[in-house]
Amino acid sequence: MRPSPRTLLLIVLASTVALQAAALQAADAPKITYTEHIQPILREHCFACHNQGKATNDLALDSYERLRKGGASGPSVAPGDPDNSYMLSLITHKDQPNMPPNSGKIADAKIELLRKWISAGALKDSGSKVEAKKPSLNLAMKSGAARPEGPPPMPEHLCRQPAVYTPRPAAITALAASPWAPLVAIAGQRQIVLYNTDSSELVGVLPFPEGIPYVLRFSRSGKLLLAGGGKAASRGLAVVYEVRTGKRLFQIGDELDAVLAADINASQTLVALGGPQKVVRVYNVADGSLAAEIRKHTDWITAVEFSPDGVLLATADRAGGAGVWEAGTDREFYMLEGHKMAVTAMSWRDDSNVLATASEDGAVCFWGMENGQKIKNINAHPGGASTIQFLHDGRFVTGGRDRLLKLWSPDGGQIRALEPFGELVLKVAATHDGQKLLGGDWSGEVRLASADNGKILSRLAANPPTLETTLQSAQAAAAQTKAAAEQLAKESAAAQAQFDAAQKLLNDKRQAAKTAADAATAAAQSAARAAAEKMEFDKSQAKAK
Amino acid sequence: MSQSILASFLFLAVAASAHAATARLDIYPNDVQLRTNFARQRMVVVATRPDGVTEDVTAKAKISLADGRIARIENSTVYPTADGQTKLQAQYDGQTAMTNMDVQNFAAARPIGFRTDVMPVFMRAGCNTGACHGSARGKDGFRLSLFGFDPEGDHFRLTRELGYRRINLAQPEESLLVQKSIGAVPHTGGKRFDATSEYAKTLLDWLQAGAPNDASNVPTVESVDIFPRELLLEGAGVKQQMIARAHYSDGSQRDVTNLAVFYSNNDNSAAVSPDGVVTAANRGEAFILARFNTKTVGSQALVLPAGLNYAPPTVPPANYIDELVNAKLQKLRILPSDICSDSVFLRRATIDITGVLPSDEEYRGFLDDKAADKRAKLVDRLLSQKAFAEIWAMKWAELLKVKSNLQASYKSIYLYANWLTEQIANNVPLNQIVRQLLASRGGTFSTPPTNFYQVENDTLKTSENVAQVFMGVRVQCAQCHNHPFDRWTMDDYYSFAAFFSQIGRKEGEDYRETIVFNSGGGEVNHPIGGRAMPPKFLGGAMADCNGKDRRQVLADWLTAPDNPFFAPSVANRVWAHFFGVGIVEPVDDIRVSNPASNPELLQRLGRKLVEYNYDFKRLVRDICLSQTYQRVTQTTASNEADQRNFAHGRVRRIQAEMLRDCVSEVTETKDKFRGLPLGARAVQIADGSTSDYFLETFGRSPRETVCACDVRSEPTLSQALHLLNGDTVQAKIRDGHLVPRLLAEKKSPEEIVKILYVRTLSRDPDAAELAALKKMLEGQPKPVEALEDIFWGLLNSREFCFNH
DSSP: OOOHHHHHHHHHHHHHHHHHHHHHHHHHOOOOOOIIIIHHHHHHHHHSSSSTTTTTGOOSSSSHHHHHOOBBTSSSSOOOOGOOOOOHHTTSEEEESSTTSOOOOHHHHHHHHHHHHTTOOOOOOEEEOOOOOOOOOOOOOSSSSSSOOOSHHHHHSSOOOOSOOOOOOOOOOEEEOOSSEEEEEEEEEEEEEEEETTTTTEEEEEEEETEEEEEEEETTSSEEEEEEEETTEEEEEEEEETTTTTTTTEEEEEEEEEEEEEEEEETTEEEEEEEETOOEEEEEEEOOOOEEOOOOOSSSEEEEEEEEEEEEEEEEESSEEEEEEETTTTOEEEOOOOOOOOOOEEETTSSEEEEEEEETTSOOOEEEESSSSSSEEOOOEEEEEEEEEEESOOEEEEEEETTTTEETTTOOOOEEEOOOOOEEEEEEOOOOOOOEEEOOOOOOOEEETTTTOEEEEEEEESSOHHHHHHHHHHHHHHHHHHHHHHHHHHHHHHHHOOOOOOHHHHHHHHHHHHHHHHHHHHHHHHHHHHHHHHHHHHHHHHHHH | OHHHHHHHHHHHHHHHHTTOOEEEEESSSSSSEEEEEOEEEOOOOEEEEEOEEEEOTTTTTTEESSSTTTTEETTTEEEOSEEEEEEEEEEEEEEEEEEEEESSTOOOOOOOIIIIHHHHHHHHHTTTTTTTSTTTTTTTOOOOOOGGHHHHHHHHHTTTTTTTTTOOOSSGGGHHHHHHTTSSSTTOOOOOTTTTTTTHHHHHHHHHTTTOOOOOOOOEEEEEEESSSSEEEEEEOOOEEOEEEEEEEHHHHHHOOOOOOOOEEEEEEEOOTSSSSEEOOOSEEEEEEEEEEEEEEEEEEEEEEETTOOOOOOOOOOOOHHHHHHHHHHTTTTOOOOOOOOOHHHHHHHHHSSSSSOHHHHHHHHHHHOOHHHHHHHHHHHHTSHHHHHHHHHHHHTTTTTTOOSSSSSHHHHHHHHHHHHHTTTTOOOOHHHHHHTTEEEETTSGGGGGTTSSOOHHHHHHHHHHHHHOOOOOGGGSSSSOSSSOOOOHHHHHHHGGGGGEEEEEEEEOOEEEEEEEEEOOBBOTTTTBOOBBBTHHHHHOOOSSOOHHHHHHHHHTTTTTTHHHHHHHHHHHHHHHHHSSSSSSTOBBBTOOOHHHHHEEEEEEHHHTTOHHHHHHHHHHSSSTTTTSSOOOOTTTOSSSSSSSOOOEEEOHHHHHHHHHHHHOOOOOOOOTSOTOGGGGGGGTTTOOOHHHHHOOOOOOOSSSSGGSSOOHHHHHHHHEEEEEEHOOOOOOOHHHHHHHTTTOOOOHHHHHHHEEEEEEEEOHHHHHHHHHHHHTSOOHHHHHHHHHHHHHHHHHHHHEO
């Protein structure tokens, strides 16, 4: 039965109204603006101290322009970036001094509104447009360190006998992935262990008789491996190996305590190192002479890295101090202020424009080399971030006390985290092609995982067994498989014999059956002929009468 | 001829004493339980001579096991070899001693534990002391909690704080923790122990096991024994091995001689090596302490010189005080000084009990009195005077910080002081006074004892003050870490402070008055972990404060007759007033490592105070009538070195307020202090902030803290100068007109001199003094000036300013 015209009309009207309502809603999605939404909140809670007449700490919030200008502590909001907006962190009590002071926290709904307002660009009024975002971390990446010519530098026929075998590995003190080859170096006890990251096979062991390596770095070309370390409280130095041959090319430095941080510059002319002596020493590779000493640090040197373009040297210490210097000199370029607790690791992005630092306060910070200012701050690992490494494409990988290894996109969003390690993650790396991630933890476990889905591909031993053990177990495995093969061969032969016997029986039976069938056929044929002859005879007899 | 006989006699005498018989033999410990194959027990055998001298005869005694299968002995240490029970016997010089031994589970292994095995190594090796890694910032970034108050944090810092540095689980012997301790690499703290020592082995075993943390319920140390408990060593160089044994919460025992930290509080007499070997040195007494975990225990060690000639005195003791003091003196082989003369006693007692000097009449009367019990009668008369209550009210006011300031108004302080004086003058038992103070509520005007909570607002400080004033115990150290030399832990500290966390204060109608009430809510949180601490009596059990005013619960506990802290500490303070030094000194620092010079005396006085229902007047009477109190201050050859055992009297400077009153009294002048009428005495001043130059110079307590040390009696240049040139003495002599009055009464200069001597020094001048002064007076045209000069001289003399 068709609906009456009246009903139809109603339906149409209703849907029109609905459509209009939807359209209205879409058009009406209110912009959160300073004049309409934010000013009343600030008036109630903040103007008493932060107005243009009284501007406590030079901050006035009663005018949009003054608000954007900020105060003595810097800008109050970062449009589009609520996590980095100082005002928001003070009113959420994430930072001190809590605002408003001596009062309870502002209502959550109001804080949420402020957060949304900042996210949307901190608009002034309904006529404002969102400002273009300041250049942030997410620049299109142009590779800063160029890939060298020739095949990827891999070790060729290195000895794989470990210098020391220990049943249990120690905490992973250093981990480095070659920038251009599928190779990873892992620090062990008096040795450096090299694995092929494509096959997870052990490809070599480099002896480090001076003690334990606490820092491993491939040169930017991938052809050299620098190992810094030594014996704690006794001796420290840096050794450079040629990756292809495993040869020790030279050693540098003579510290009174183990070297904890070291790097070699891209042109392979300078080596910088440092440790508990609180001094960074930069040496000339050519003759081992001291090029510069940096004495500005007040605590143990925990990280040292030359920028990929070789212009700058970044250093950091256990008290949270970090600085950038003109490479090869002790002239300060920038002091990077901000970390309150120890800086545990640093990494340069390939374009040499951004330096990342990881700290025990859980944050990973990014510093721009245009002005030495902090670009971004991520609370990467609550409890303490231990390590950070940039990949060639601008992604970066971090690890921390929360036992997680995390992969991040170039603009600071977390892509994924691996399933938790058994202990705190100490060192991380990523393979040259950005396809695989490596992480080492306090228990000595080193994992190789896929960057695409986080699946663990293999575990690499920092304490590989001795060649004797490998030989023994290989021999035992060979003997075992040989025995198994022999057993199977025997069984197969037996089975074959059985099969042959059965086959013969079958043939015999078939033959007998065929013979019987033939006989039956012949008999039947002769019976039929006899019957036919009888019938004919009978017919002829009947005819004859 | 006679000389050789004498010589041989002496030789025999010496020889005889060298082989004096053993009166008893002791073997320590006297019961031993060994569990698991880890257990062992060091043994010590001590022989005691008839005269009480002890000797370590472990090496000389014959030690044997009844059943040799159960255990074996090596180097004086017993190791279990099979389950079972047996006896260990020691034989020496005709005496025997026995120990019961019980071995169970001897084959069982005992896994190494962080708290049970590794932490004690840090304590023993000195790693976590305040001078080293136990300091607030640690050393070069490596911090351990002071004396191990935070094992969880220590485990984290050792293993994971710098995950690459301090330990190496692949090659444990390469761990920096081990390398530095054994001196294999440079260590500012030096080599702490040998690579072959059991301490290194403990660390290595722990590292080889993977540096594990403990499971949650690890047995805790409940108590520690130290043996032997008393030593009496004769001769310098004599040695005694000490042993320490711990009792755990799971019932097990453990020989911790190798893990305890030993120290002596008097190395001059007896020093102790880190391994617990005491070596006697100079004559004196020392307390040998052993600390393990959070427990500190001690043994008394007395050292006598060899070849001492001593015969105990034969004078019978006057009362229990003398019995106990004499017993200690006998142990020390010290002879006490003689009893003082009447005039000395009169002056001493009058100053100590009433804070003034005896008048001429009192002096003559006492000296002329022939009654046998005149000293007792004098003491009773003095005790009945109001001045006695005023002095003690003043002494308590010093401890209770009775002083007006921005917090406490003058009016409330005035009322507070008056209330205190009234209570003491009315003989209210001390425990009742204290109970009223602690549980007080109401307005500071209407209920003066509430001022106790107005002069101190902070919860933690209030609890520290209560412990220090009423228990004589300083728990301040335990606010931040376990007390280094005493039994108090942070837990003890915060759970005691919990009694004072529910005090409410508000302003009264009069803005100067504060209303103190029980707020019923508020907790104290432990700084590590933040848990709320339920109230627990200091050194006692958990308190049931459900629905009650916590302060009332505390007050009841503190003032109960069986409370072990209150009565002895009060008795000690009373004692210190009369002797210048307490049985425990300082009087508000009773701790294990600061033991009483005579523990039996202290306990007895405490019990007596309870017996007297906290009427300390009766205790004062006992003290003043003892021979100990009445000894002269002159020393003898036997006791000249004694400072703490009351073998002789002590010269003590008269306290500021009483000195002022004495000066006013002898010069017949009147002082005007705020809040008091003209002629009142300085001991009656209610408010701590009312003072003047004289009183401050002579060390009047500023009443800023509850410490007994706020009252100062050290000599200063200002004091000497003020007496010499200041206006107190000179002005008072002049204004009092004593000398002109006496001259007007037609007394001769010689008579006046005698009067002045009696007034100021409570004695007549002797012949030499009189002759010299007469000579000085001769030919003086104005005797007034000369006599006033003599008066001035007397007031400036030490004999006047000191109680002797």
